[in-house]
Amino acid sequence: MTASEVINLILGGLGVAIAVILFWSLPVPRFTSKNTEELPFLSIIIPARNEEGRITPLLQSLQEQRFKGFEVLLVDDDSSDRTAAIAESYGVTVLQNNGAGKSSACWRGAKEAKGTWLLFLDADTRFMSVDGLRNLLHVYQGKGARGILALQPYHTVQRVYEHLSIVFNIIVVVGMNLFTVWGSRFKAAGSFGPCILCNRDDYFLSGGHEKIEGAIMDDLALGEAFLEQNLPVRCLGGRGIISFRMYPEGVGSLIEGWCKSFAVGSKSTHPVVMLMVILWITGSLTTASSLISSIIVGNTTAMIVYGVLYILYAVQTAWFARRVGNFRLGYFPFYPLFFLFFAGIFIYSFVRVNVFHSVRWKGRNIKV
Structure with missing residues (x-):
């Protein structure tokens, strides 16, 4: 093998190994059905702007909950x-x-x-069972009912283009700095945004959303506001509790949504975690390009070596993706397309944020 092939092989192997360290685990809420402690009254707050096509599943799931000790406030933001x-x-x-x-x-x-506890939900979320809300509240209670408990909903997909969100979903999770092999050694980047549970006193002590008004990544900023008051911020996977379907309107909405989030959000990721993400993405693309090159020139040894690495990346990406959503396994042999799409949107987002200082979302140009 040539020197460049050896370098590509090292990058590919290093990327696979580092990814295991990067996304070591994604804890999900643990609860017991024997928990009989009384739960306080809850206020569920749903900020919504032009959510006509997405709000019904959430409202239906709330109506079906067996726990009834809550009110629902939908704040219509000029729909x-x-x-x-x-x-x-x-x-x-x-x-x-x-x-x-x-x-x-x-x-x-x-x-x-009016609630003692506050639950902020995005309009595209929904509870996955009739006891989902009660189980979420018992988890918060079991952790002392202090600070924030934030869940990243399990991503349910229905159409082919929605698989373009695979790498984004993985990196949203690992970018919180909490799911590496080192656990909570790194400071949390903030909180997940779609499902945030906190108690009323802690919320107002932190300054709440008034303090962070104008922040593009409100979820990260709110978590930072709680951490500044030495209040805990716990982030977990939402599988089994809450799910969402992202950007059902089409590819344009998907691009717009991820563009809004990523270049700004990446600034809160720990440099070590960010370096591991870069190595994982670089290794995955290097492996794919090297495999194609070896096939073109007919290098059998290189084809076998890079073919094995390619399969490892496909399996690993599927393993990570299935932690965060119900992505179909049949698409993972084409994993380089998802990494290329991610890289393209990240670059586009970086330019929009750092050159044009604006992003577009739901008909608005947002200054950044």
Whole structure:
């Protein structure tokens, strides 16, 4: 093998090995059905803007919960569709906001809430069972009911293009700095955003969403606000409790959504974790390109070596992806396409944030 082939082989092997360290585990909530402690009254706050096509599964799942000790406040952030009407049809209290954004909507809901605990849910989430909410609350109670308990919902996909989110979903999780082989040694980057549970006193002590208004990554900023007050921020996988379907509107919405999130969010990832992510992505693409080159030139030894590495990357990517969503296994032999898509969107996002200082989301140009 030539020197360049040896270097590519080292990069490929290193990437596979480092990825195991990078995404060592993804804990999910553990609870016991024998827990009979009384739960406090809960306020569920749903910030929503033009969610007519996505809000129904969440409202339906809330209606089906066996635990009934909660109120639901939907804060309509200047929607132009039937979001508010659909919420009202489920008996939800609808509050009107002035279109100032998600943080402003969450703050409005928190001020109106009557609950001892506050649960902020994105409109595209839904509970996976009739006891999902109760189990979530018991987990928080079992951890002392302090600070934030944030879950990353399990991603359910229905259409082929939704698999383009595979690498993004993995890196959203590992980018929190908490799921490496070192556990909580690194400081949490913040909190997951779609499902945030906290108690009322801690929320207002931290300054809540009023303190972070204007932040693009409100979830990371809110977690930082809690950490500044020495309040714990716990992040877990949501499998078995809560799920979501991301960007069902189409590829354009998917690109817009990930573009908004990634270049800004990556700044909160620990440098060591970021380096491991870069090595994993570089190794995966180097392996794929080297395998193609070896096939073109007919180098049998290189074909076998890179073929084995390619299979390892495909299996590993599938293993990681199935932790965070129900992605179909048949797509993973084509894993380089997902990494290339991720790299392209990340570069596009970086340019939008650092050159044009704006991103677009739900019809708004957001300055960054």
